[in-house]
Amino acid sequence: xxxxxxxxxxxxxxxxxxxxxxxxxxxxxxxxxxxxxxxxxxxxxxxxxxxxxxxxxxxxxxxxxxxxxxxxxxxxxxxxxxxxxxxxxxxxxxxxxxxxxxxxxxxxxxxxxxxxxxxxxxxxxxxxxxxxxxxxxxxxxxxxxxxxxxxxxxxxxxxxxxxxxxxxxxxxxxxxxxxxxxxxxxxxxxxxxxxxxxxxxxxxxxxxxxxxxxxxxxxxxxxxxxxxxxxxx
Numbered sequence: 001x002x003x004x005x006x007x008x009x010x011x012x013x014x015x016x017x018x019x020x021x022x023x024x025x026x027x028x029x030x031x032x033x034x035x036x037x038x039x040x041x042x043x044x045x046x047x048x049x050x051x052x053x054x055x056x057x058x059x060x061x062x063x064x065x066x067x068x069x070x071x072x073x074x075x076x077x078x079x080x081x082x083x084x085x086x087x088x089x090x091x092x093x094x095x096x097x098x099x100x101x102x103x104x105x106x107x108x109x110x111x112x113x114x115x116x117x118x119x120x121x122x123x124x125x126x127x128x129x130x131x132x133x134x135x136x137x138x139x140x141x142x143x144x145x146x147x148x149x150x151x152x153x154x155x156x157x158x159x160x161x162x163x164x165x166x167x168x169x170x171x172x173x174x175x176x177x178x179x180x181x182x183x184x185x186x187x188x189x190x191x192x193x194x195x196x197x198x199x200x201x202x203x204x205x206x207x208x209x210x211x212x213x214x215x216x217x218x219x220x221x222x223x224x225x226x227x228x229x230x231x232x233x
Contacts, residue, residue: 001024001218002024002025002027002041002042003015003025003027003045003211003214004029004030004037004061004066005026005029005030005048006030006046006047006049006053007050007057007072008029009048010203011048011207012046014204014206015046015048015207018207019211022211027042027043028042039064039065039066043066043067043218044067044069044217045061045066045067045068046068046069046071046210047061047069047071048071049072050072051136051137052075054070054074054075055075055078055081057070058085059085061091062082062086062089062093065089067091067093067214067217067218067220068091068092068093069094069213069214070094070095070096071096071098071099071206073097073137073140074137074141079095082095087222087223090221092217092218092222093224094217094223094225094229095225097140097141097145098142098206099205099206099209099212099213099226100200100205100208101205101208101209102200103142103181103183103198103200103205103209104209104226104230104232105232106198107145107146108227110149110150111150111152111153113194114152114153114154115154117154117187118153118154118155120187122189123188123189123194124187124188125154125169125185125186125187126169126171126172126185127139127159127169127170127183127186128172128184128186129142129143129171129172129182129183130174130175130182131173131175131179131180131181131182132176132177132178133176133178135175138173138175139159139161139171140181140183142183143171143173144159147169150169150185151169155167156168156169161173180202180206181200181206182198182199182200183197184196184197212229213226213229216229217229
């Protein structure tokens with residue numbers, strides 16, 4: 001499989017290593033200074049670029065009939081536009097706030113726990129996420145996905161960063177050293193606490209998940225998620 005990498009930072013280089021180890025070819029390494037792109041040389045694109053470049057990368061791929069996997073966060077105000085463009089072009093697209101296989105299992109656990117806690121309003125939920133100091137957006141896309149999962153399965157109406165009000169899920173975002181990513185969901189009352197937590201030990205899980213998604217999407221049409229890739233539906 002011929003993979004084009006949009007964004008060639010730390011994640012792009014890790015994805016390259018994983019892809020090569022699985023027998024794939026890197027057809028292009030594209031950053032903001034790259035000139036003309038040969039879309040005929042690629043089978044699928046993986047985008048881990050900057051937030052201000054992500055939508056342009058995704059739309060360019062879809063307009064050139066290239067399936068695209070995006071793990072860039074911070075651009076989701078244009079997500080619906082990307083979905084519409086994919087459907088218009090009969091293309092293939094996956095966005096995930098986190099491609100780690102373990103995190104996507106964690107998403108399912110989070111949703112299930114939220115359903116169980118729905119009728120226990122005495123427990124107050126909160127989210128904490130910790131990432132490396134180079135991470136540009138806060139809260140993380142993964143924390144937002146976790147909050148949205150709780151909202152969909154409970155009576156909470158919204159999430160807010162560093163703000164704890166009635167009906168709101170407070171998210172605390174910390175930036176510490178080289179932390180790859182830690183996410184904690186905590187339900188607490190004055191008697192006890194229930195906590196679930198995912199800790200990434202390195203970036204390899206994110207890269208493996210992205211390559212797995214790229215392998216899965218080739219030959220398919222539509223807008224998908226990691227739940228489809230992992231057959232969690």
